[in-house]
Amino acid sequence: MADRTVSVAEPILGDEEHENVEAVLDSGRFLQGPMVEEFEQKWADFVGVDHAVAVSNGTTAIQLTLNAIGLEPGDEVIVPSLTFGSTATAVVHQAGVPVFADIDRELYTLDHTDLERCLSDRTEAVMPVHLYGHPAEMDEIVAFADEHDLYVIEDAAQAHGARYKGDVVGSIGDAGCFSFYATKNITTGEGGIVTTDNDAIAEQVRLLRSHAMSDRDHHVELGYNYRMSDINGAIGTAQVDRLEEFNARRREISERLLSELADQEWLEPATVRDYVDHAYFWAPIEIDTEVTGMSGKEVREALLERGVETRHRYVDPLYDQPVFENHRGFNSEFPWSVNDADHDYDLSLPNVEAVAGNTLGLPNHPGLDEADVDYVIETLREFGETL
Ligand SMILES: Cc1ncc(COP(=O)(O)O)c(C=O)c1O
Missing domain, CATH: 3.90.1150.10 (Aspartate Aminotransferase, domain 1)
Structure with missing residues (x-):
């Protein structure tokens, strides 16, 4: 028997989180409302961006952001091969094609020297992940994206409050996506948020997260129910302060x-x-x-x-995950079949293989x-x- 047990992650909740949640429960109004708005405003101020739009989790934050930049079926997004699965599955949810890049051998983040290999005429975006909380090499990634007219979406799900050369992550690319899952540096239980200075991206994410309804009676496009409830927002707004x-x-x-x-x-x-x-x-x-x-x-x-x-x-590079190796999704080979010629998931990238x-x-x-x-x-x- 060990002398003690030291846990790897625990959410830390204080009086304010409890009082806020109680206030929401007492109000009888649990849907997305004033607590979510307060949380969004505080997060936008903290990251230093014009907009923060709260959603149901980090995966939906990525999916809606990809929609908002105009991703079309078969468009490609370059992602690192060592990350949580949903960095790449969110691309597929949006009918896009994840293209797997190697990682930097020292930092474990996206290897910018491998971007050229991943580029095709269908590439729309690059999605660096600030893995384990260490920012990716953003100067080189943004320079590459600028040269090839690509969007940069930061997967900041693991990096709340990390800074790259003084800038808070989530404010460097065209948009940032955060998760507030229970093990993260701060939590809302389940939750996510999109940060951006781009008015059009923010507006589209706001529209899509709530059934794409322009008013009570009209669905103007294919929307989703990816809202955050006020109970989660009530926890989040207290957590940001800490x-x-x-x-x-x-x-x-x-x-x-x-x-x-x-x-x-x-x-x-x-x-x-x-x-x-x-x-x-x-x-x-x-x-x-x-x-x-x-x-x-x-x-x-x-x-x-x-x-x-x-x-x-x-444990495994993403390209070895059954979902990608066997093209499992939508009960068909869609959307990988769209760009068959470009795509070979029979990869073996040296740095990720050494680390995984x-x-x-x-x-x-x-x-x-x-x-x-x-x-x-x-x-x-x-x-x-x-x-
Ligand atoms: C790098 C990364 N991206 C995306 C996500 C997805 O976030 P969520 O679990 O809130 O959907 C996670 C979750 O842990 C993550 O670690």
Whole structure:
């Protein structure tokens, strides 16, 4: 039996979240309303954009943004191969085609030097992911997009409050998409938001999220019910006020973990560029499986037995996921069949192949105290001694 158990993620909810939710419940009005509006305004101010439009989750935020930039069936969006599935499935929901790029070997984010290979005359957008909270290399990605007249959509689902050269992520591309799922740096339970300075994108996302109704009687195009309820908004508006404080604590814990474990031969702490503020959704380490003689999954299990919970993702490159490998969707091969000639998912990209399955995220949420952090460091050191 381990001395203690240190969890990898926990939502932290205070009095304000409870009071706000109670006020919504007492009002008898749970639908999208004033709490969602307040949350949107605060998020737009925080990110530094003209518009923030709340939706049901991060996946629908991406889907509606792709619609709003004018994506048509068969259009292509370049995405990194190491990310949560919905970065790419949201492209397919919009009848687009995800094209998988390699990742930067040090940062794990989209490798801008692989963009040229992914380009075709159907490419409409590039979607970098600020993976684990580290911003992608935006200068190079935006320059490439400008040169080829592409939209840049930031998948910022893991990077609330991260900054790239001083700019808050979600304000750098044409639009940013966030998730407020329960494990994220701040949460609404389930929720998402689109940030943009582009009036037309914001207006289209607002229209589509609520059945594309121009008024009570008219559906002007194919809309969705992707609204956020006021119960979720009530949690979100209180959480935004606490994000900087949460992130400061995440940073403190993560920097301590990564620096104090840097001498361990069996792991490599993640690289952090000096021009970013990392949001540390994860405190990532890469396992050297030659030294451990164990897979990432086995290391995760060994640490769990010792009371340290870790994240272990992403195990396979996205192009190896059955959904993409076997073209499973819409009960047919649509939409991959649209551009058959361009698409080969029989890929093996060197950097993502080297990393997939070998990264672990250490416990770093702001609810941990110093004794928890000490325990994580001691446990990993003791594990290192067994190798
Ligand atoms: C990188 C990334 N993109 C998109 C999403 C989708 O967000 P949601 O789960 O809110 O739909 C996630 C969710 O975890 C994510 O990590």
